[in-house]
Amino acid sequence: MSIKYLYLFVCGLILAGIIHISIILLIPNYGSRDAWNIISANSEMWVFNNLSSNKEVSDALVDTDPYIKMGACAFDLDEAGLRLTGGKSVNFWSVSVFDQGGSIIYSLNNDTSTDNQLNLIVLNPIQMVSLRESPYQAVEHAVVLEADIGKGFVVLRQFQRDDSDRDAVNDFLANAICMKIAK
Amino acid sequence: MRIIIQIIFVLAIGVMVGATSAWYSIQRSHGIGAINIGAWTAWPYSGGNQADPYTLARATSDSTIPLGAAEGLAFEATRDNDGQLLKLECNYLLEGNTPKAKLWTLTPYRQDGNSVRPADTSSLIPHHTNSTRLLRYTDGTFQIAIGPLPTPGNWLATHGEGAFRLVLRLYDTPITSNAGLVVPVMPKINNIGCTQ
Structure with a gap:
């Protein structure tokens, strides 16, 4: 009898292992609190959105750096290619390209x-x-990146040293534009 | 009837142990791929497409946007150099130097992921700091006092009670690209007394 229950217990542990692995692997696909869900729920596709001034987004995100202002836009390469342009800024800025699962495909500063x-x-x-x-001419001076993904999003971060450069940072984020190319 | 009880027994163990261990490994340990320097820990692969499944599950379940390799690297400390939990009611001295980076920022966070902010939001007391507004010694090292008591020199104010986390974000740092070739140095976190 006890050997039988030991056997059942081992079966339970094997099942636990399978469930454990499935949960870990499925979270990126079915989680609802990831960056993709937060960004796509609060902005339209192909529209660059200042995340730091959007209260719903900044409340939903945790662990944000108070010195970094962020903007993002969601895209779908199955529809068209993405071109992200903006102004110049001497403050540090960086861009990451994410796939829908939240993995970074490419980053630059x-x-x-x-x-x-x-x-x-x-x-x-x-x-x-x-x-x-x-x-075509648009490619001149551009960083061109090949990514074998469908939907994804780009996040633009800019360093804001203190209140004195707040306007410059807001301008930089306001001038950033996401557009479709090579449809 | 007995076979049904046996199936329920197996299912109960499987679901409970499987779900609890998955939750625990995401919440607590994320040791795979981490680098530890003194009291500091960083996950250089947390955003990349080589991220291990645990790191990816963690990143996508806790509402953060990770930093890419070309952007920077975030180091996190929950304990001081003696291994004690960091507490808001204690005073700490951060001493030493950071790895090379274009700039870095230092921010204390509460348990819920929000940064430690003053009760009065118009307050000019510094609750976070960065490398551009730092007093340094002639050899480039620095000291930052962290705690509720105002301190001359570099001071990062905290207030409230309970545990907190310090996050030091290095932006545009070579350690994300040549990890292993250089041993990065991180500042020490020493407890210099608690108010209670």
């Missing part, structure tokens, strides 16, 4: 860019082929 100018193009491999065949 203002030293990677040309002349501190924000100009990033994200294309899937098919759009990349058509870009190579007919390069």
Whole structure:
């Protein structure tokens, strides 16, 4: 009898292992508190949104750096390629490209860019082929990135030293634009 | 009837142990891929697509936007150099230097993930600090007093009670790209007395 229950207990532990692994692997796909859900629930696709001035977003996000102001836009490469442009800023800024699961595909900072100018193009491999065949002017000075993903989002961070450069930081985020290219 | 009881027994163990251990491993341990320097811990792969499943599950279940490798790296400390939990009612001295970075910021957070803020939001008392507003010694090292009592020199004010976390974010730092070649130095966190 006791051996039988030991056997059942071991079966339970094996099942526990399977459930444990399934939960860990499924959270990125089905979680509702991740960055993708917060960003896509509070802004339209292809529209650049200042997250730091959006109260719902800043309340939902935790562990945010008080010196960093953030903006983001959601995109879908199955629809079109993404072009993120903006002004110049001498303050530190950085961009990360995320897939829908919240993994970072690529990141860059203002030293990677040309002349501190924000100009990033994200294309899937098919759009990349058509870009190579007919390069257009938009690509000049742009950081071009190939990502084999569908939906995703880009997050732009900018360092705000103190209140004196608040206007400059807000302008930089307000001038950032997400647009569709290579449809 | 007995077979049904046996199935329920197996299912109960499986669901309870499986779910609890999954929850615990996300909440508590995220040791896979972590680097520890003194009291500080960082997860350099937390955002990348090489992130392990535990780190990814944690990042997507706690409403944070991780930093990319070209952006920076966040170091976190929940304990001082003696291994005691950091408490808001205690005074600490952060001493030493940070790894190379274009800039860094230092912010204390409460348990709920919100930064420690003064009760009066118009207050100009510094509740977080960064590398551009720091007094340093001639050799580049620095000291930051952290605690409720005003202190000359660099002072980071805290207030309230309970445990807190210090997060030191290094922006544009080479340690995300050549980890292993250099041993980064992080400042020490020493307790210099509690008010209670």
